Amino acid sequence: MKSLARLALSAAVIPFIFIQGAKADGLSGAPAPFDKGGVKVALISYISAGDFFQAYQAGAEAQAKALDIDLRIFPGRQDAAEQREQILQAINLGVSGIVIDHGLPESLGDVVQQALDKGIKVVAFDVNLNNPKIPQVEQSDHELASLALEQVVKDNGNSFNAGYVYVAGFAPLDRRNEVWDKFKSDNKGVIEKARFGNVSDTTATSTADQAKAVLTANPDISVVFAPYDEFARGVKLAANDLGVANKLKIYSADVSTADIQEITEEGSPWVATVATNPAVVGAVSIRAAALEIAGQTVPHQITVKPTLLTQEGLRAAGVKTIEELAEKIPAFSTSDAATASWIPDKLF
Numbered sequence: 485m486k487s488l489a490r491l492a493l494s495a496a497v498i499p500f501i502f503i504q505g506a507k508a509d510g511l512s513g514a515p516a517p518f519d520k521g522g523v524k525v526a527l528i529s530y531i532s533a534g535d536f537f538q539a540y541q542a543g544a545e546a547q548a549k550a551l552d553i554d555l556r557i558f559p560g561r562q563d564a565a566e567q568r569e570q571i572l573q574a575i576n577l578g579v580s581g582i583v584i585d586h587g588l589p590e591s592l593g594d595v596v597q598q599a600l601d602k603g604i605k606v607v608a609f610d611v612n613l614n615n616p617k618i619p620q621v622e623q624s625d626h627e628l629a630s631l632a633l634e635q636v637v638k639d640n641g642n643s644f645n646a647g648y649v650y651v652a653g654f655a656p657l658d659r660r661n662e663v664w665d666k667f668k669s670d671n672k673g674v675i676e677k678a679r680f681g682n683v684s685d686t687t688a689t690s691t692a693d694q695a696k697a698v699l700t701a702n703p704d705i706s707v708v709f710a711p712y713d714e715f716a717r718g719v720k721l722a723a724n725d726l727g728v729a730n731k732l733k734i735y736s737a738d739v740s741t742a743d744i745q746e747i748t749e750e751g752s753p754w755v756a757t758v759a760t761n762p763a764v765v766g767a768v769s770i771r772a773a774a775l776e777i778a779g780q781t782v783p784h785q786i787t788v789k790p791t792l793l794t795q796e797g798l799r800a801a802g803v804k805t806i807e808e809l810a811e812k813i814p815a816f817s818t819s820d821a822a823t824a825s826w827i828p829d830k831l832f
Contacts, residue, residue, distance in 0.1 A: 509521055510522075510552055511551065511552060511826060511828075513825075513826050514778075514826040514827075515778045515779070515780070515826065516778070517580070517777065517778075518551060518552065518774065518777075518778060518826070521552035522552065522553075522554055523551070523552070523553050523554065523580050523581075523774075523777060524553075524554045524556065524577065524578060524579040524580055524581075525548065525553050525554070525555050525556070525579055525580060525581040525582070525583065525770065525773055525774075525777075526555075526556045526557075526558060526570075526571075526574035526577070526579045526581070526582045526583070527541070527544050527555060527556070527557045527558065527582075527583045527585060527769075527770075528558045528560075528567060528570045528571055528574060528582060528583070528584050528585065529541070529557075529558065529559065529560030529567075529585040529586060530560045530562060530564075530567055530585065530586040530587040530588070530611070531560045531562055531585075531586050531683070532559045532560040532561070533685045533686075533687070534687065534688075534713070534714050534740075535713070535740030535741065535742050535743065535762075536713060536714075536738045536739075536740055536762045537560070537585070537762070538740075539740060539761075539762035539763045539766070539806065540585065540609075540762040540763065540765055540766040540769075541557060541766060542763050542766065543761075543762065543763030543764055543765065543766030543767040544557075544583070544766035544767065544769060544770050545557070545766075546763070546766075546767060547766070547767035547770040547771060547828075547829075548770050550827075550828040550829075551770070551771075551774055551827065551828065553770065553774070555770070556574065556577065556579065558570040558573075558574070560585070560586070561685065562683065562684055562685055564587070564588045564591035564592075565591070567587055567591070567592070568591060568592065568595050571584070571592070571595045571596065571598075571599060572595055572598070574599070574604075575595075575598060575599050575602060575604065579604060580604065580605065580777045581604060581605040581606070581607065581773040581774070581776060581777050582596075582599055582604055582605070582606050582607070582773075583606075583607045583608075583609065583769045583770065583772075583773050584596070584606065584607070584608045584609065584611055584613070585609045585610070585611075585769070586609065586610050586611050586654065586655075586656075587611040588611075588653060588654075589611060589612055589613055589614065589655070592611070592613060593613065593614075593615075596613055596615070596618070597615075600615075600617055600618075605773060605776035605777050606618045606776075607619050607621060607769055607772045607773045607776060608620050608621065609621040609622070609765065609769045610622055610623070610625075610654070610655050610656045611654075611655050612655045616784065619772050619776065619782045619783065619784055619785075619786055619822075620784060620785055620786065621765065621768055621769045621772055621786045621788070621821075621822075622655070622656065622659075622785070622786070622787055622788070623656065623759075623760045623765060623787075623788050623790055624760075624787045624788065624789055624790055625655075625656045625659035625660050625663075625737075626659055626660075626662065626663050627789070627790055628660065628711070628737050628758045628759070628760075628790040629659075629660040629663035629664060629667075629711055629737065629758075630663055631758040631790060631792045632709070632711065632735045632736070632737060632756065632757070632758045632792070633663065633664070633667045633709070633735070634792075635735060635756045635758075635792060635794065636707060636709065636733075636735050636756075637671070639733060639755065639756075640706065640707055640733065641673075642671040642673050642674060643671075643673025643674065644673070644674060644675075644706050644707050645675050645677045645702070645704045645705050645706055645707070646674055646675065646676050646677060646705060646706075646707045646708065646709060647676075647677060647678050647679075647680070647695070647698055647699070647702070647705045647707070647708040647709075647719070648664060648676050648678070648679045648680075648708070648709050648710075649679075649680060649681040649691060649695075649708065649709070649710040649711070649712070649715040649716075649718075649719065650664075650679055650681050650711075651681045651682065651683045654683065656712075657711065657712065660711040660737065661711075664709060664711070677698075677702045677704070677705050678698040678701070678702055678705070680694040680695065680697075680698050681694070681715060682694060687712075687714040687715070687718065688714045688715075688717040688718040688721065689718065689721070690718070691710075691714065691715050691717075691718030691719065691722075692717075692718040692719070692721040692722045692725070693722075694718075695708075695718055695719045695721075695722035695723070696722040696725065696726060699722060699723065699726055699728060699732070700726065703728075705732070706731065706732060706733065707732075707733050707734075707735070708732060708733070708734045708735070709735050710734055710735070710736045711736060711737040712736065712737055712738060713736050713737065713738040713739060713740065713743050713757065713759075715736065716734050716735075716736030716743075716754055716757065717742075717743070717746060717754075719732075719734050719753075720734055720746060720752065720753055720754050723753050729751055729752070729753040730751065730753070732753040733753055733755045734753050734754040734755065735755065735756050735757070736754065736756070736757040736758075737757060737758050737759060737790075738757065738759050738762070739757050739759035739762075739793060739806070739809070740762070740806060741804075741805045741806045741807075743757060744793075744798060744803060744804060744805065744806070744809065745804065747793075747795050747798060748795060748798050748799050748803075748804070752795065754795070755794065755795045756792065756793065756794045756795060757793050758790045758791065758792050758793065759790055759791060759793060760788045760789065760790050760791070760816075760819075761806070761809075761810060761816050761817055763806075764788060764816075764817065764818065764819050765788050765819075767819075767829070768786060768788055768819055768821045768822050771821075771822040771823060771824075771827055771829070772786055772821075772822040774827060775822060775824060775827075780824060782822065786821050786822050787821065788819045788821055789815075789819070791813060791815060791816050793809070
């Protein structure tokens, strides 16, 4: 992908959302500067559209409020140049920490270094910035893809024609792709008939358009591995429109209330997904930034473990929402990643 590092920056001011912390006098027993409160942190996203990213932001907001952090949220518009400008604006706002949620690594390195040079702590979620000073929060994407593909084999055996939805250049998708490539190498009977995908502010609908063409040209595809829920939603839409939902099984990653409803509805070809709670991941990202700002030890790799969710299991448990999922599967609603005795973690 062509480097975006030298894109000219416009003088436009990028709007952000301000989230006021819960307390005016800081946290009792917390290290500086959280004992005084009002610590400024920026959350800068590359993608904001879709249920996963909205839930991630909600979790970040809840954790920030519990820590009395003044959180400035910069909405993502899938625009690398704009994300660069947002980082520069956050630096000028005098934030103590920046959480970068997704993005294109080649467009971020120099502006992130400017933040580090000014003493600002940086945490990255699902974007590999290749910097030992930046903790990387991730969803254990290798395990996530592995769990999904184990279910694929359980349901379909290890010989079938597959469609695969993938866009290179995004750290979580690239990690999941490594597992898919190994899976095909280990299972010679799995034939990838078509590879397609799109990431935009209309990912599901644009993927649906591609999926219609793929499924029409390859009617022998019986399995689609779509390791991002917006991809899976698009494939499902295409299958329904073409009337082939009963001949297809879709396996994905990530989950939301809307996903659960689409997975469990009658006749749905979307039979399984593997996911972490995006709200928990958002909270972990803010906790990691807080630990960094407080000068406490933070591992370079911070991993939130995923959970396999099958259509059969969700229906049997009567789960219809993320909230019900968190209630009935406690591991889905908590994580011990990036915690400390002074950080409130009972948020949901």
